Amino acid sequence: METVDPKSGEGMVCGCCNVPLETIKVTISYLKSTFPAEIPGCPRCGQVYIPEDLALGRMAEVERTLEDK
Amino acid sequence: MSAAAADTGGRHPAATFSCCPVCLKKLPARLVQREETVFLEKSCPDHGAFSVPVWRGEPSWEAWIAAAGGTKTSPPEVTQTGRDRGCPFDCGVCPDHRERVCCVLLEVTRRCNQSCRYCFAEAGDDSSADPPLAEILKRYEFLKKAGEERPFNIHISGGEPTMREDLPRIIEGAVQAGFPYIQLNTNGLRLAEEAGYTETLKEAGVSAVFLQFDGTGDAVYRKIRGRDLTAVKTAALEACRRAHLPVVLAVTLVPGINTREIGAILRYALSLRPIVRGIHFQPVSYFGRYPAGVENPPHVTIPEVLKALEEQTGGLVHSSDFGPGATAHPACGFHGSFNVRENGTLKPTIRRRGDREGYLSGRDYVATRWVLPGGKAGCCCGSSEVSGLTGWDEFLSRFRESLFTITGMAFQDAWTVDLERLSRCKVFVLSEGRKLIPFCAWNLTSTEGRSIHRGEKDSW
Numbered sequence: 001m002e003t004v005d006p007k008s009g010e011g012m013v014c015g016c017c018n019v020p021l022e023t024i025k026v027t028i029s030y031l032k033s034t035f036p037a038e039i040p041g042c043p044r045c046g047q048v049y050i051p052e053d054l055a056l057g058r059m060a061e062v063e064r065t066l067e068d069k
Numbered sequence: 070m071s072a073a074a075a076d077t078g079g080r081h082p083a084a085t086f087s088c089c090p091v092c093l094k095k096l097p098a099r100l101v102q103r104e105e106t107v108f109l110e111k112s113c114p115d116h117g118a119f120s121v122p123v124w125r126g127e128p129s130w131e132a133w134i135a136a137a138g139g140t141k142t143s144p145p146e147v148t149q150t151g152r153d154r155g156c157p158f159d160c161g162v163c164p165d166h167r168e169r170v171c172c173v174l175l176e177v178t179r180r181c182n183q184s185c186r187y188c189f190a191e192a193g194d195d196s197s198a199d200p201p202l203a204e205i206l207k208r209y210e211f212l213k214k215a216g217e218e219r220p221f222n223i224h225i226s227g228g229e230p231t232m233r234e235d236l237p238r239i240i241e242g243a244v245q246a247g248f249p250y251i252q253l254n255t256n257g258l259r260l261a262e263e264a265g266y267t268e269t270l271k272e273a274g275v276s277a278v279f280l281q282f283d284g285t286g287d288a289v290y291r292k293i294r295g296r297d298l299t300a301v302k303t304a305a306l307e308a309c310r311r312a313h314l315p316v317v318l319a320v321t322l323v324p325g326i327n328t329r330e331i332g333a334i335l336r337y338a339l340s341l342r343p344i345v346r347g348i349h350f351q352p353v354s355y356f357g358r359y360p361a362g363v364e365n366p367p368h369v370t371i372p373e374v375l376k377a378l379e380e381q382t383g384g385l386v387h388s389s390d391f392g393p394g395a396t397a398h399p400a401c402g403f404h405g406s407f408n409v410r411e412n413g414t415l416k417p418t419i420r421r422r423g424d425r426e427g428y429l430s431g432r433d434y435v436a437t438r439w440v441l442p443g444g445k446a447g448c449c450c451g452s453s454e455v456s457g458l459t460g461w462d463e464f465l466s467r468f469r470e471s472l473f474t475i476t477g478m479a480f481q482d483a484w485t486v487d488l489e490r491l492s493r494c495k496v497f498v499l500s501e502g503r504k505l506i507p508f509c510a511w512n513l514t515s516t517e518g519r520s521i522h523r524g525e526k527d528s529w
Contacts, residue, residue: 028460033468037460058461065468066418 009040009051017044024048031066082489088157089113090483093515095155098487102130109487121365121484124400126372128388133371136392137399142493143169146217149504156488157513160522161504162497170505171395171495173212173221174254177205177239178228182258185294187321189480189512191357192228200501202235202242209246211503222250224279231259231266237273244274254279254319256294257305267312277346278309282318285337289327310344317346317474322374323353324367331374332381339473342409347474350374354480356512371403371479378475386475390417394476398493402478408471415473481509483516 024041041048087098098111150161181192352369375388394402494507
């Protein structure tokens, strides 16, 4: 059985489609800035999962930078 | 001409205290607005009345102070001196100070290889001994203990710090002590003249060079610094570029000498991106050494600098792009942060205020804007988040490289000092007696050349 790690998104399954999440390409957009990134998401419905590490790490860093805090 | 007390929006009282420029006696003072100018007015029983402009033009004083309304003040948890004679005599930090420390200047020498006509430190051929390296390392330990929640940003200053042969050791000591941002304040002479020196400083761990830079031609340098320096500045900047050592240009603005060069200096700085990360304007303050015979010396105020930035660049930036600085009382400084577009135009970044403690905001602002992407203090590498998400890193790197800051600080001299502002200062000098003294209190100099704090060694 694969270990599930909500912090990294590893081993997570899409609640709607019941398929394992994969690393998918998405476009991140915030405060009129846009850039491509790869994050865990459902290959069927396209919903993404933001792991805690990402939310508190890179994503927060981008937010702070864009908001000039 | 109508006279009325300045409406400070309830955030800055019209009634304050100041000092006599002649004897430094503490005096009641008032901020008085006449038309578009706010004057600081005071009267010394021995030396007469003084009226000095501290704010002239738009944005108005009221609007500017109000713009910073959401910023919380953060009184220091630990103070080092008691209440005795009151502000500005009790510094150390005293119990009445209302802000924590953001940046600390360490004056590592009083010697200098220039003899500028204007010098707040009055540096030159001072024969007093430099503090030994071991003493500086002890001061780092003291500062680490005094740093609330996070180590301070360190500014290695002087005199001219590069006069010390052990400067790389001093920088390494700050790195080893754990300070996240170590700035070198320099005139750039040694950086320009000694091959490999900037690389040595970079390897030692300096975060950014704060380069004295007053203009784009020698006429300005002759008037302010007493010699031609354009070639020196150019060579110093090239040396920093080679060493990948980020630079902020520090411009002393002297009315009638280089205030018409503000736009040209900004364009020059932008042409040297990304190694030049920003430009910092310092309207001249009459501290230390300045030309003799100045009775009521002319001051450039913040709105005048902002207006000049707009007018002299043909609207490349607008005064509305700027707000109160994060490292001082709102009337003490301004800042603007911009993304430089590929076509060379500047897009102001969005700033949200008020939801963080001001002193932390100020420390982080400096530590992330004045370094290069991938550099130590603003580094986005080496952390432990999810691997493989290079889009985030690339975006951060590109975004940060395109950032350019335009900031300024109007220091307060014996004419302009407003003790309400001084009590909210976040830029400190560590005295030899290991007291933390607000920058303007440290440098405050009477017309007779006396200081209150500079040189004190008493408390250790």
